[in-house]
Amino acid sequence: MRAYVLRRLWQSALTLLGVSLLVFVVLRVLPGDPAKMLLPDGAPQSAVDELNRQLGLHEPLHVQYGIFIRSVVRGDFGQSFQYRAPALRVVTERIAATAELALAALILTVAIGVSLGILAAVRRGTRYDYASTFLAVLGQSLPNFWLGIMLILLFGVALRWLPTSGFESWRHIVLPAITLAAFPTALVARLTRSSMLEILGRDYIRTGRAKGLAERSVVLRHALRNAAVPVLTVLGLQIGTLLGGAVITESVFAWPGMGKLVVDAIFFRDFPVVQTVLIFSATIFVGLNLVVDLLYTVIDPRIRYS
Amino acid sequence: MSRVDAPVTNSGAGRLSPTALVGGILLALTVLASVFAPVLASSDPVKPSYSRRLAPPWGIGGTSAHVVGTDNLGRDILARLLHGGRVSLTLAAISVVIAAAVGIVVGLVAGSGGERVDAFLMRLADVQLALPVIMLAIAIVAVVGTSPAALVGVLALSGWVLYARTVRANVLTIRRLEYVEAAYTLGASDVRIIVRHILPNTLAPILVIGSSQFATMVLLESGLSFLGMGIQAPRPSWGLMLAEGRDYLSNAWWLATAPGIMISLVVLGANLLGDGLRDLLDPRAG
Numbered sequence: 001m002r003a004y005v006l007r008r009l010w011q012s013a014l015t016l017l018g019v020s021l022l023v024f025v026v027l028r029v030l031p032g033d034p035a036k037m038l039l040p041d042g043a044p045q046s047a048v049d050e051l052n053r054q055l056g057l058h059e060p061l062h063v064q065y066g067i068f069i070r071s072v073v074r075g076d077f078g079q080s081f082q083y084r085a086p087a088l089r090v091v092t093e094r095i096a097a098t099a100e101l102a103l104a105a106l107i108l109t110v111a112i113g114v115s116l117g118i119l120a121a122v123r124r125g126t127r128y129d130y131a132s133t134f135l136a137v138l139g140q141s142l143p144n145f146w147l148g149i150m151l152i153l154l155f156g157v158a159l160r161w162l163p164t165s166g167f168e169s170w171r172h173i174v175l176p177a178i179t180l181a182a183f184p185t186a187l188v189a190r191l192t193r194s195s196m197l198e199i200l201g202r203d204y205i206r207t208g209r210a211k212g213l214a215e216r217s218v219v220l221r222h223a224l225r226n227a228a229v230p231v232l233t234v235l236g237l238q239i240g241t242l243l244g245g246a247v248i249t250e251s252v253f254a255w256p257g258m259g260k261l262v263v264d265a266i267f268f269r270d271f272p273v274v275q276t277v278l279i280f281s282a283t284i285f286v287g288l289n290l291v292v293d294l295l296y297t298v299i300d301p302r303i304r305y306s
Numbered sequence: 307m308s309r310v311d312a313p314v315t316n317s318g319a320g321r322l323s324p325t326a327l328v329g330g331i332l333l334a335l336t337v338l339a340s341v342f343a344p345v346l347a348s349s350d351p352v353k354p355s356y357s358r359r360l361a362p363p364w365g366i367g368g369t370s371a372h373v374v375g376t377d378n379l380g381r382d383i384l385a386r387l388l389h390g391g392r393v394s395l396t397l398a399a400i401s402v403v404i405a406a407a408v409g410i411v412v413g414l415v416a417g418s419g420g421e422r423v424d425a426f427l428m429r430l431a432d433v434q435l436a437l438p439v440i441m442l443a444i445a446i447v448a449v450v451g452t453s454p455a456a457l458v459g460v461l462a463l464s465g466w467v468l469y470a471r472t473v474r475a476n477v478l479t480i481r482r483l484e485y486v487e488a489a490y491t492l493g494a495s496d497v498r499i500i501v502r503h504i505l506p507n508t509l510a511p512i513l514v515i516g517s518s519q520f521a522t523m524v525l526l527e528s529g530l531s532f533l534g535m536g537i538q539a540p541r542p543s544w545g546l547m548l549a550e551g552r553d554y555l556s557n558a559w560w561l562a563t564a565p566g567i568m569i570s571l572v573v574l575g576a577n578l579l580g581d582g583l584r585d586l587l588d589p590r591a592g
Binding site for chain 2: 011014015016018019021022023026027030031137138140141142143145146149150152153157237240241243244245247248251262263266267269271274277278281282285286
């Protein structure tokens with residue numbers, strides 16, 4: 001167990017190191033003249049020279065990468081010139097909004113996705129099954145930027161029930177959360193269905209029914225707990241989908257989170273902020289997946305990694 | 307004379323489900339409509355015509371000259387949808403092929419190379435998965451520009467991991483099968499084993515991944531174009547049309563609605579086809 005935890009920690013650290021290398025290549029090596037790109041248009045030559053010296057751009061690439069890593073580890077992600085503040089602070093100020101949206105979407109995903117999946121599996125072959133499968137296929141096929149706009153059109157423009165942009169009250173989160181949740185909900189519903197169907201066919205479920213357990217207890221306590229492992233894995237990987245989906249959802253609804261920040265930063269060519277958001281998202285993804293892997297051992301006591 | 311038994315057939319397997327067929331037809335129709343765009347839509351998809359701006363679709367106040375209406379610059383929306391389809395579908399198809407090729411090669415190398423090569427390549431796959439595709443994509447596009455070649459590169463870069471992991475897993479399994487070990491013992495080369503035994507056995511899952519990845523690529527391309535980082539105006543692109551239509555939601559809802567329906571149809575078609583192929587070719591995957 002301890003060896004397993006240590007190995008996963010080591011792998012996560014390696015992955016993050018790889019991410020930093022990829023970000024370094026994309027933002028420092030690909031552009032050719034990064035100092036010009038990292039500075040706003042029309043910056044004086046003295047500023048370009050100063051940044052060149054600061055970033056060590058006259059050094060060979062591996063030395064530059066060393067400098068880059070050292071400053072990132074120290075928490076120095078450079079200055080955002082759009083906001084004239086440290087890029088790290090600009091990004092951390094936006095994380096709460098994205099976390100709020102992602103959490104709301106995650107709650108919708110688990111609540112609706114798992115319920116639909118259980119319903120479809122328990123009532124296999126009935127119209128409940130077909131209806132939930134149809135909803136799931138639909139949810140996976142609607143592009144979220146279009147779904148968001150259609151929700152705005154229906155609930156904002158036509159019915160005027162809900163606000164379509166901004167961040168003031170709980171009513172503002174409803175439409176973006178639904179938009180962001182649609183795809184992962186569909187995925188979770190389908191996965192829960194197939195996973196439940198497999199478990200419901202097992203011998204110990206028949207034994208449970210034979211000994212007179214209530215159907216509710218068979219489904220929820222015996223089957224669902226075992227069906228949850230693959231669902232949880234996919235939820236972990238869906239963190240990436242949520243963070244990526246937030247980029248588009250936040251842009252559609254003017255939600256002031258990390259996703260909108262990175263899109264705006266690209267248009268302002270505010271690369272220190274872009275770099276910070278990339279590294280942050282990857283860290284969140286890797287960290288949460290590490291947690292999910294460790295959670296397995298709690299959900300499924302049979303899993304004991306040596 | 308003894309009776310000859312009828313040959314054993316496995317009916318049931320080997321037939322595409324009705325929903326998968328629907329998906330295939332949907333996909334085929336959109337592809338055909340895009341290929342024949344110049345024939346089907348006579349209007350110019352790019353040239354503005356200010357005298358007929360924001361005409362509603364046929365049947366709700368519009369005329370049959372512009373079945374889906376016109377946009378804010380008076381361009382025929384149907385013509386833009388079909389020409390936009392050419393761009394989106396071509397980019398998606400090329401990206402799927404490149405991603406598959408790269409993924410297959412990486413998977414083969416990881417599966418049949420040494421332990422260290424394998425570990426390195428799989429960590430690389432982890433790195434790729436750790437970054438949300440759309441964020442990496444917009445960062446790259448911001449640096450290298452929004453040319454179609456850059457778009458294809460970004461899309462392909464996002465897709466190789468799934469193929470690589472699947473091919474690798476298959477190589478590791480197939481290599482231990484007795485007949486493959488026998489082939490080794492008889493002196494068959496690595497290349498021969500890969501070409502004769504491993505690739506044919508891996509084709510089915512690759513096909514399944516490819517068809518559902520086509521859906522992902524269409525979504526990703528239109529998403530990037532929607533954000534202004536893909537196809538640039540005035541070229542028609544579904545994502546871009548959607549973005550332009552946002553400003554007219556209250557007085558011309560069809561601008562943003564029509565391209566979304568096209569994207570959804572293509573993605574739905576590819577997803578249904580992918581699911582059907584999986585059930586058909588890889589029954590274990592459920």
